[in-house]
Structures are given as structure tokens and as C-alpha cells.
Amino acid sequence: MALEHAILVSLLEQPGSGYELARRFDRSIGRFWTATHQQIYRVLRRMEADGWIAAEEVAQDGRPDKKVYSAAGPGRAALAEWLREPVEPETVRHELAVKIRAAAFDDPSALISEVERHRESHAALLARYLHGEERDFPDLAALDARQQLQYVVLRGGIEYERMTLAWLDDVLATLRRLAGAGDEQDSEFR
Amino acid sequence: MALEHAILVSLLEQPGSGYELARRFDRSIGRFWTATHQQIYRVLRRMEADGWIAAEEVAQDGRPDKKVYSAAGPGRAALAEWLREPVEPETVRHELAVKIRAAAFDDPSALISEVERHRESHAALLARYLHGEERDFPDLAALDARQQLQYVVLRGGIEYERMTLAWLDDVLATLRRLAGAGDEQDSEFR
DNA sequence: TCCTGCTATGCAACGAGTTGCATAGGCAAT
DNA sequence: ATTGCCTATGCAACTCGTTGCATAGCAGGA
Numbered sequence: 001m002a003l004e005h006a007i008l009v010s011l012l013e014q015p016g017s018g019y020e021l022a023r024r025f026d027r028s029i030g031r032f033w034t035a036t037h038q039q040i041y042r043v044l045r046r047m048e049a050d051g052w053i054a055a056e057e058v059a060q061d062g063r064p065d066k067k068v069y070s071a072a073g074p075g076r077a078a079l080a081e082w083l084r085e086p087v088e089p090e091t092v093r094h095e096l097a098v099k100i101r102a103a104a105f106d107d108p109s110a111l112i113s114e115v116e117r118h119r120e121s122h123a124a125l126l127a128r129y130l131h132g133e134e135r136d137f138p139d140l141a142a143l144d145a146r147q148q149l150q151y152v153v154l155r156g157g158i159e160y161e162r163m164t165l166a167w168l169d170d171v172l173a174t175l176r177r178l179a180g181a182g183d184e185q186d187s188e189f190r
Numbered sequence: 191m192a193l194e195h196a197i198l199v200s201l202l203e204q205p206g207s208g209y210e211l212a213r214r215f216d217r218s219i220g221r222f223w224t225a226t227h228q229q230i231y232r233v234l235r236r237m238e239a240d241g242w243i244a245a246e247e248v249a250q251d252g253r254p255d256k257k258v259y260s261a262a263g264p265g266r267a268a269l270a271e272w273l274r275e276p277v278e279p280e281t282v283r284h285e286l287a288v289k290i291r292a293a294a295f296d297d298p299s300a301l302i303s304e305v306e307r308h309r310e311s312h313a314a315l316l317a318r319y320l321h322g323e324e325r326d327f328p329d330l331a332a333l334d335a336r337q338q339l340q341y342v343v344l345r346g347g348i349e350y351e352r353m354t355l356a357w358l359d360d361v362l363a364t365l366r367r368l369a370g371a372g373d374e375q376d377s378e379f380r
Numbered sequence: 381t382c383c384t385g386c387t388a389t390g391c392a393a394c395g396a397g398t399t400g401c402a403t404a405g406g407c408a409a410t
Numbered sequence: 411a412t413t414g415c416c417t418a419t420g421c422a423a424c425t426c427g428t429t430g431c432a433t434a435g436c437a438g439g440a
Contacts, residue, residue: 207388207389208388208389208390209387209388210388212388227388228390228391231388231389231390250388252387253386253388254388254389255389256387256388256389257388257389281397
């Protein structure tokens with residue numbers, strides 16, 4: 001499990017409460033590691049019990065109190081140890097790929113609007129990444145080590161989205177070709 | 191959950207036993223949807239109970255009997271229904287991306303050999319994809335609908351691996367630059 | 381001969397992840 | 411006034427996924 005490590009990294013970059021972490025996982029980090037607030041709260045409690053992180057109660061006005069966590073020494077040590085362990089091969093779950101192969105046994109044209117929706121959401125994400133690139137990394141010469149590593153991960157996201165967009169266009173062309181051919185075949189029976 | 195649907199697609203493409211399915215998930219399908227034999231057996235039993243698939247006991251000599259499953263009518267109907275439902279946004283788990291950001295709080299050079307190993311395994315996978323492309327899709331003009339859809343998924347895999355290789359080179363260059371800078375800084379203290 | 385490995389299926393236990401719901405105050409709009 | 415949304419945390423129940431182990435016959439090599 002690496003959720004604990006993803007949380008540690010996030011807390012090292014910036015301390016925060018469970019709620020704040022959940023929102024970070026919905027945004028930036030969440031593009032590389034997803035988690036719900038339930039998971040995060042549970043893991044935070046375990047990590048605090050293990051001494052990986054330290055909590056501080058913070059009173060707020062007009063809002064519920066929050067517990068702000070930050071990474072502690074044992075947490076940093078655990079992270080360093082994890083870094084030296086080999087990663088297990090990524091488990092991939094490409095639902096759309098399964099659907100595309102499934103379309104062979106049904107009507108391929110039924111998938112077109114679905115793929116178009118995917119295309120749009122990937123295009124929107126790419127735009128957000130590019131915006132973040134301009135905003136967070138304007139001066140390439142002035143980046144410290146942490147920023148350089150954040151930036152190379154962002155570049156990976158950008159390239160992934162570009163590649164995915166091109167592939168989805170390829171998929172759409174294929175589906176439309178098959179839908180067209182299917183129509184022609186139907187018309188032969190008239 | 192889409193494991194059931196991935197299994198249905200696989201059985202529609204070619205009937206098989208639980209064991210055979212598990213091996214397919216280790217190979218071709220497994221690049222887009224992973225599953226262990228335990229999961230597969232459990233889901234197969236449920237699907238058979240629901241009438242989605244039909245089983246036939248097959249005696250073999252020199253080997254244990256096997257149960258060969260094939261997709262039944264209700265299974266096809268369930269698949270068609272699923273095709274019309276929108277997919278939930280893919281849950282991504284990019285452990286390496288987390289590690290790269292974590293490296294900012296430890297020694298970046300400790301990650302280099304890890305990334306190199308990843309690079310090699312992606313290069314090997316790309317080679318296998320390209321080999322499969324030559325073997326399974328030599329005559330592009332003669333592909334039926336099913337093959338065209340399989341091929342467009344394979345093209346996605348190929349482009350993904352190419353993109354990943356390029357990104358890992360980018361990551362390696364960044365890590366080496368940081369490792370070099372770290373060494374130089376150390377040497378200033380001598 | 382023994383050990384390893386392959387085919388083929390399965391149980392039991394655990395850990396990870398999801399979903400629904402609850403609390404509780406504040407804010408803004410209808 | 412009521413409705414709905416936001417911050418902030420949490421319980422309980424469930425499903426999904428993983429790991430370890432078991433059986434059982436056959437094949438091949440040390």
C-alpha cells in the first residue's frame with residue numbers, strides 16, 4: 001500500500017488537515033493517486049498512532065476545529081525506506097479499453113458519444129495542466145530540486161493527456177468507420 | 191465493477207476455463223485489466239449462478255478436468271447494457287509518480303536504478319506489443335470489425351508505452367542532473 | 381528418487397477501498 | 411423560513427482484491 005506514502009509526501013510538501021488532504025487528492029495529487037476522505041481519515045489515525053505524523057488541534061472561528069497533521073521523523077524514515085524498495089508493477093484498469101473490445105459484440109456506434117465525452121474531459125485536464133505549468137513553473141532556470149521533480153511529474157501528466165487525446169481520436173475514427181460500414185450493410189438489405 | 195464485463199468479453203472472443211482466463215489476464219487482457227485467479231474463479235461462480243455464462247465439464251487425460259465457460263444470452267444482454275452506461279472516471283495509481291515527488295525529501299539518486307528498471311520493463315512490453323502487431327494484424331485491409339477494435343486498443347498500448355519510455359528518459363535526466371548538482375555541492379564543503 | 385514446476389480448482393482470512401449515513405455550525409440564496 | 415451547500419470528522423457495513431495455503435496427478439530434470 002502506498003496511500004500512506006502519498007499522504008506523507010503531501011504533508012511534507014505542505015502540512016494540512018484530513019479535509020484539506022482529501023481536497024488535494026481530488027486535485028493535483030489525485031491525478032496520480034486517488035483516495036476518498038474515509039480512507040484518508042483512517043490512514044491518518046493509524047499513521048498518528050505509529051508516530052509517523054504529528055497532529056495539532058487548530059480552533060477556527062465560524063468553522064469546526066481541525067486537526068493539522070505534519071510529517072514527523074519516523075514518517076520521513078519510513079518514506080526513505082519505501083523509496084529504496086522496488087515498486088510493484090502498476091495495476092492498470094482501463095475500463096474504456098474493455099468497452100472498446102466489447103463493442104465488437106454489440107453496436108460500435110453506441111460507444112461514440114461515450115468516447116467523445118472522454119475526449120472532452122481529457123482535453124479539459126490537459127488545459128488545466130498547461131495552465132498549471134505556466135503558473136507554477138514560469139522561470140525554468142530558477143527551480144529548486146523539489147520543483148524540478150514536481151515539474152517532471154507534471155510533464156508526464158501533460159504527455160499522457162496529449163497521447164490519450166490522439167488515441168481517442170484514433171478510436172473515434174475507427175468507431176465511425178465501423179458505424180458507417182454497418183449502415184451500408186443494412187442498406188443492402190433494402 | 192467491470193471484472194465481470196472483462197471476463198464476458200474474453201469469453202465472447204474465446205470460451206475457456208477459469209485457469210485459461212487467469213492466463214489471458216496475465217497476458218493480453220491483463221495489460222488493460224488485471225485480475226488474480228482467485229478473483230476470476232469467484233466471479234465465474236457468481237456469473238454462472240446468475241445465468242450470464244454457461245459451464246461445460248471437460249475431461250482431459252493427463253490433466254485435471256476443467257470447466258469451460260462460454261457467454262450466455264443474459265450475459266450478452268448485461269454487456270450491452272453496461273456498454274450504454276457511462277464509465278466512471280478511471281482510478282489512477284501511479285506509484286512511481288508519488289516516489290518521484292517523494293525523492294525531493296530524500297536522495298534523488300536513490301531512485302535512478304528503480305526508474306531504469308521500469309524503463310527496461312516498458313521497453314520489453316513495447317517490443318512484445320510491436321511483435322503482436324506484426325503477428326496478428328499483418329494485412330490491414332482484411333480486418334473485420336472485431337479485429338479492428340482489438341487493433342485500436344493495441345495501438346493505444348503501443349502509444350502509451352512509447353510515451354512512457356520518453357517520459358522515463360526525461361525523469362532519468364532530471365534525477366541525474368539533481369544527483370550531479372548534489373555531488374558538486376558536497377564537494378564544495380571539502 | 382526427490383524436487384521442482386505445470387495444470388486446475390478452491391477455502392479462509394485479511395486488508396484495501398467504497399457507500400451510505402450522521403453530526404454540527406455557518407453561509408448564501410430563494 | 412427553508413433549502414441547499416461548504417467545512418470538518420467520523421461510524422458501520424459492505425464489496426473488492428490479495429495472500430497463503432491445500433489438493434492432486436503428471437512431466438521433467440538433478
